[in-house]
Amino acid sequence: MFDPRFWLVVGGVAAAAALQGPLGQTNADRRRNDFRYTPDADVARVLSLGHRSTLANTIWLRGLPDFAREFRDKKLKKRWLAGVFDVVTELEPGFFTAYWFGSTYLTLVDRDDTAAIELLESGCRRMLAIEEEDGQEYYITTRLHIELGMTYYMWSKDKEKALEALEFATRRPDCDALTRNMVVAMKMDEGEDLVALTYAATNLDSPNRNVREKAEEDFERTKMRMVRREARRFLETHTREPVSIAELREFAPGVPELIWDGAEMDADGVFAFPKHAATELRATLHGAEYAARIYRDNHDEWPPLEWLTTPGWDPDRPNGLGTLPRPPAGQAWHFDPATGKASVIDLPQ
Amino acid sequence: MIGRIRAIASATFREAVRDKLLLLVVLFAIGLVLFSRVLGWLSVEDELKMVQDFSLTGISLLGLFLAMLVGAGSLAREVERRTVYTVLTRTATRTEFILGKYVGLVLVFWLCIVGSWLALVAWVLTWGGGAFVGATLPALVAAVVGLLFESVVLTSVALFLGSLSAPAIASVGTFVFYMVGHSTEALRELTDQGKNPDFAAAFALLYRVVPNLENVNFINATTSGRPVDWVSLGLGGVSAAVWAAVFLAGAVALFRKRQF
Incomplete structure (x- = not known):
């Protein structure tokens, strides 16, 4: 029916397809210990023909599948991939994902962070050189220092170097509140309360209302923690609670005077921090309004109050943002679905 | 003179737009x-x-391929179709013919580059990249302006080589020029700080005498968040214009000596 040449073509394709199975297996076995050539950074710069970021992307994309590829000699694989990350970041010094993903991979593969720290430190150096050249700061530099600090902290357990990198990041205005709070806590641990308070106060005069309010909350929390720490020390020393703020102040003359501002003790001898409570309440209400806005964006209506306050209230529309904490004593949460405003109202006596 | 150049440029533009190769x-x-x-x-x-x-990078390659495939062979096509005789036997001089061809080609290449760039912006916006485009727009504009300047040089080189040799050789020559023009800076960096001293002098010379296409390459700055150095881009544009004038002068000189 068909030309014999047709059957020759069909037979040829079928034979090639049948052969590909065992050949593919042989190839996979052969490549178990096979790493691909990655040019030296200087050579890569010439080969890129000026398209450095595109070549960096290409090498990065080519290397991604190799993260999970089985490799007989793991040390060799790690050394090779460290070289890949180095070339990628040398071609594009601001390629944060390559630093972040690369350093995580290099640490997790054998629980040794040496190569990861080398990668992150070289990134910090490159970005600082760029900042000096351009005369302006870049967010990536801050993030790289945070990654470096966290790697030192979590893997090397080198608190001193971790603090050095994190403090560098904390001094910059674009540092996130979580990192800043970590540095504040570490400084408090070292007994450097004034430095801790200074870091906590970094964004108190920020023109951005959200940033400023978050800073106020963090600052008041830091003061509260310091007061509570002194109260614990008092208890350890005197085997009893202090009877007044004045007694506690007298016990701890070395702490910054500032921390006592806003600390109170009620008639039952319980510490209260109304300033902190107010800033915390404000942050909680902002968080609730933010969650409600997301709900409205997804469902074209404002959520009922129960959605914000009761976990699992609507199983079809779960509240993935967490639920509100308990309201202040004698008050209850209130949500106005007409305006999307959250507030607290006094409970009837 | 301007009128004649404009007429030749307009004809070249129309002809190039109809070219299937350009569409491809x-x-x-x-x-x-x-x-x-x-x-x-x-x-x-x-x-x-x-x-x-x-x-x-694709748009940059577009500029290169247009110069290689459309620009380098444009003079040969005119000779092959004998249209060059019609034009030159009338009032147009050979200089005007080359300049007209050049202007027409540059305009059509610019149209293609700007069109592709707009396609890129629309594509990023389609995927919800409004904020991304907003943040990188000055750098994106600088990148495309740089590519337009690059196209000015590449087209002049393609015409120069096209008036010197066969279209295939002119195409390869334009490609080599693109490679060298983008590499001289990196090659010179290879010899920085005493590295490879044997090649240092050669690379330094190459860096001086070959047009440096990196002067107008602002692609790497688009996603780095670094501010655009508009002065450098402007100077790069001036440099590109000067080199284009040099190659065009060479093309005119060669074309004037050519016997048909």
Whole structure:
């Protein structure tokens, strides 16, 4: 029916397809210990023909599948991939994902962070050189220092170097509140309360209302923690609670005077921090309004109050943002679905 | 004179727009822009960065291919079709003919580059990259302006080589020029700080005498967040114009000596 040449073509394709199975297996076995050539950074710069970021992307994309590829000699694989990350970041010094993903991979593969720290430190150096050249700061530099600090902290357990990198990041205005709070806590641990308070106060005069309010909350929390720490020390020393703020102040003359501002003790001898409570309440209400806005964006209506306050209230529309904490004593949460405003109202006596 | 150059440029523009080869090259560039989204998906993060980087490289290659495939052979085509005789036997001089061809080609190449760039911006916006485009727009504009300047030089080189040799050789020569023009800076950096002293003098000389296309390459700055150095771009544009004038003068000189 068909030309014999047709059957020759069909037979040829079928034979090639049948052969590909065992050949593919042989190839996979052969490549178990096979790493691909990655040019030296200087050579890569010439080969890129000026398209450095595109070549960096290409090498990065080519290397991604190799993260999970089985490799007989793991040390060799790690050394090779460290070289890949180095070339990628040398071609594009601001390629944060390559630093972040690369350093995580290099640490997790054998629980040794040496190569990861080398990668992150070289990134910090490159970005600082760029900042000096351009005369302006870049967010990536801050993030790289945070990654470096966290790697030192979590893997090397080198608190001193971790603090050095994190403090560098904390001094910059674009540092996130979580990192800043970590540095504040570490400084408090070292007994450097004034430095801790200074870091906590970094964004108190920020023109951005959200940033400023978050800073106020963090600052008041830091003061509260310091007061509570002194109260614990008092208890350890005197085997009893202090009877007044004045007694506690007298016990701890070395702490910054500032921390006592806003600390109170009620008639039952319980510490209260109304300033902190107010800033915390404000942050909680902002968080609730933010969650409600997301709900409205997804469902074209404002959520009922129960959605914000009761976990699992609507199983079809779960509240993935967490639920509100308990309201202040004698008050209850209130949500106005007409305006999307959250507030607290006094409970009837 | 201006009128005659304009007439030749207009004819060249129309002819180039009708060229199927041009359509093919533009489709390749737009295809690369669209395909870059797939590369973005393959990435862990930075999806739109991948789209932007690969697309701009594609548009740069578009400029190169247009110069190689359309520009380098344009003079030979005129001779082959004998239209050059018609034009030159009338009032147009050979200088006007070359200048007209050059202006027409540059305009059509610019149209293709700007069109592809708009396709890139639209593509990024389609994938919700409004904020991304907003943040990188000055750098994106600088990148495309740089590519337009690059096209000015590449077209002049293609015409120069096209008036010197056969279209195939002129195409290869334009490609080599693109490679060398983008490499001299990196080659010179290879010899920085005493590295490879044997080659230092050669690379330093190459850096001086070969047009440096990196002067107008602002693609790498698009996703880095670094501010655009408009003064450098402007100076790069001036440098590109000077080199284009040099190559055009060479093309005119060669074309005037040519016997038909």
